[in-house]
Amino acid sequence: MITISLDVMGGDFGPEVVIPGAAKALERHPDVSFVLFGLKAECEPYLNKFPKLGERSVFHDCELAVSMDEKPSAALRRGRYVSTMWRAIEAVKVGEADVAVSAGNTGALMAMAKFCLRTMAHVERPAIAGIWPTLKGESIVLDIGATIGADAQQLMDFALMGGAMARALFEVDRPTVGLLNVGVEEVKGQEEVKEAGRLIREANLSTIAYHGFVEGDDIGKGTVDVVVTEGFTGNIALKAAEGTARQISQLLREAMSRTLVAKIGYLFAKGAFDRLREKMDPRKVNGGVFLGLNGIVIKSHGGTDAEGFAAAIDVGYDMARNRLNEKIVEDLNTYHARRQPPAGPEAA
Amino acid sequence: MITISLDVMGGDFGPEVVIPGAAKALERHPDVSFVLFGLKAECEPYLNKFPKLGERSVFHDCELAVSMDEKPSAALRRGRYVSTMWRAIEAVKVGEADVAVSAGNTGALMAMAKFCLRTMAHVERPAIAGIWPTLKGESIVLDIGATIGADAQQLMDFALMGGAMARALFEVDRPTVGLLNVGVEEVKGQEEVKEAGRLIREANLSTIAYHGFVEGDDIGKGTVDVVVTEGFTGNIALKAAEGTARQISQLLREAMSRTLVAKIGYLFAKGAFDRLREKMDPRKVNGGVFLGLNGIVIKSHGGTDAEGFAAAIDVGYDMARNRLNEKIVEDLNTYHARRQPPAGPEAA
Structure with missing residues (x-):
């Protein structure tokens, strides 16, 4: 019960x-x-x-x-x-x-x-973990806005907590974890992300499989089960993605109602649209988890x-x-x- | 010439x-x-x-x-x-x-x-400005990855340079400019974004109209002509949005080819799809500008x-x-x- x-x-x-x-x-x-x-x-x-x-x-x-x-x-x-x-x-x-x-x-x-x-x-600090629909199913992204900024040790804690949540939610034994980063090499700064990568790698945990760095477009691909970042970037990435999904759905709706032929097409394709809508339905993945x-x-x-x-x-x-x-x-x-x-x- | x-x-x-x-x-x-x-x-x-x-x-x-x-x-x-x-x-x-x-x-x-x-x-530092398709047309987002981190004065410079680019690209006299931020009030940190807001407001420039803070989903809505942020967040927001667009287009393609009825629907709606694809075509907005x-x-x-x-x-x-x-x-x-x-x- x-x-x-x-x-x-x-x-x-x-x-x-x-x-x-x-x-x-x-x-x-x-x-x-x-x-x-x-x-x-x-x-x-x-x-x-x-x-x-x-x-x-x-x-x-x-x-x-x-x-x-x-x-x-x-x-x-x-x-x-x-x-x-x-x-x-x-x-x-x-x-x-x-x-x-x-x-x-x-x-x-x-x-x-x-x-x-x-x-x-x-x-030291709690995080909010979100569930993100991906091409492979769902991934966990944290922190999506509990606090701003995170040092290497806090990112390490997020990786641990996100890994535990993935085991609870996806029923995998050893979820993959990636640190969100930019792809450009030799860019100065974000030392805490590099340092967090070192910490996670050296901890060599049996509960998570560390994948390395991932980029913004890896989230939707479902490259890893858990994407770790600090709250400012995580919140903005989540909202930018939500905004893009809404934008496309609005443009699609407009395009589908513009001509009679398109409207007929919509009727035939309605089942397919419904399936897509269900897959991307933000209501289905509603729920930020405080960790x-x-x-x-x-x-x-x-x-x-x-x-x-x-x-x-x-x-x-x-x-x-x-x-x-x-x-x-x-x-x-x-x-x-x-x-x-x-x-x-x-x-x- | x-x-x-x-x-x-x-x-x-x-x-x-x-x-x-x-x-x-x-x-x-x-x-x-x-x-x-x-x-x-x-x-x-x-x-x-x-x-x-x-x-x-x-x-x-x-x-x-x-x-x-x-x-x-x-x-x-x-x-x-x-x-x-x-x-x-x-x-x-x-x-x-x-x-x-x-x-x-x-x-x-x-x-x-x-x-x-x-x-x-x-x-002090150059920026890369990207052109982002929005519901209203196009917006400029910078920095999308030239450097990581930016202090208030650098964000102010980005606002100035992005404003000049908007005047060159969109032929508006006084483009609107927003600073990318998270919506949660009283969140600690990102002092540089708040300070940049103060700098831009006080500068009271005739070349840009400062809108205030915008959130991740405001980019796709086209809330402002120019979205200012530092390169780490900008790069990740851009790639997260690109990833989402690709994800939806792949799911849509799969849904449209699954049943005969859906395929027929696709044929009728093809014109509408083509129009949508053209609107969201990443090739059309290809070109990061070094500023x-x-x-x-x-x-x-x-x-x-x-x-x-x-x-x-x-x-x-x-x-x-x-x-x-x-x-x-x-x-x-x-x-x-x-x-x-x-x-x-x-x-x-």
Whole structure:
């Protein structure tokens, strides 16, 4: 049995999307129960529509909801202990839930998750890992925006944590990991990426297969299971790719509706388009996973629909069922135990 | 009359692509003449096929060609003064040509261009500007990989140079300029981007309209005419977007050939597909422009075909005809004159 806590007020639509999304996820995972944190008056009309979900849920009425444009520091000040977002995270901390899912504002969610759950031992900074559709299936990209900049050791931690997530998500024994870099040789700078490559190679881990450097176009090719980069570049690469996908789909839509012949073609090819759309559907890969905290938190896109929110719950379900955080702790301990020999009497 | 010097041996295919590409460009621009730098024995068979090009060209037989995988430092050592790449650039320096175009290796081309042409006064580091197809048309993105990292003043210089290029390329009086950033507020770091925003805003230039920060998905939307970022992020964003476009086109091709109905649909919709392909054709926007040097150098994709190489020549033609470098010098001088009051007797 997996218990998932939900910030029902999070996202652009709150309970209107979160509750139907949870109902959908419940159909797919009969072994799930929910702990719901919301504002009762706003949630009840939606809850009444899904009696099965009601049977598998405990509802907690909260004092307030964090808004989508609230600054993280303000959200933390106002919403700590009492907001739907905070309490969904807290449920993971106290063991009432295995994983928390929120479509609320990313900055506030990360600030609260860090404050409430704290970072794991050996981890200096958490990361957000995204799931990226590729020609071969899916890859994990991290960090996609938790923090800006990362030194070599932090990139090494990202590689470890991303590797553990790939084992939990893709069911591979030894996922391939690449460091995002530019192809031009002898370019000055980004010493931390080169140094991280050295660290990962020398660590010679049994849990990940280090591939070396990868370039921006390797992500979509699916060259590696896990792509490691710092949060500024990761966020911009993700959004540039999302933007390109939207751009092409809009141009395609325009082209297909311009002439009668094209419209006829569209009718015949509709099945093929649907298959493509399904493959590239951003809702299917919805769910940024916060890595490096003492508890699993999943960030859903704020503007998603019920199907997308259900996909974020799916990600949380997989992460909890495959014991993501235990895997990460294990990997980190193995790595650091070898790295730092236990303290003992000094050699005379 | 515009004179363009070509490194005929550059790129994956050398004269096989460069010479037919030049012939295509000549058809479009009857006021162009060429100075060709190549290895005679390898070029002659192709030159013989395009007598009209021969009439409008001067051919210089050179000693050697830089290879595509040669390290920049090695290429510079071996190829300085004598290679086709060097001599194409040198033709710009000595005034024999208005612009040089090469499909040769980027690192070597930049190293030679810097060594031969030197950076402009007031410019610390050159940038490579790319042309990005958007929903509104085209935008300029820089730096896409000349150097890694940039401080606030260098980002300011990129904004100035990108603005001048937009005026030359798009024929707008006051192009809009945005700084690439992540949307999450209160994220630590990237102080140089915030500081650059302050510098550009305070400079209050008549040549560019500063829009503020833009995110990764704003590039494809065409939110601004010029997107400014440092070379690591710019290169990765560009390649991630190119990778996504290729990924979608491959998935679409597969989907369209899977069933008979889909194939029929494809036949009807072919015109629409062709229009889309033309809009997103990477060959049409081929040509990275080196900015900040005392001479214009255009980098064509190494793997492009004759059509793509002709497009790179088109970019060079536009830049030379619209006096790109004079515009940049003018803008830099105006900015720096206001910034640093001319030296004079100190007030007593």
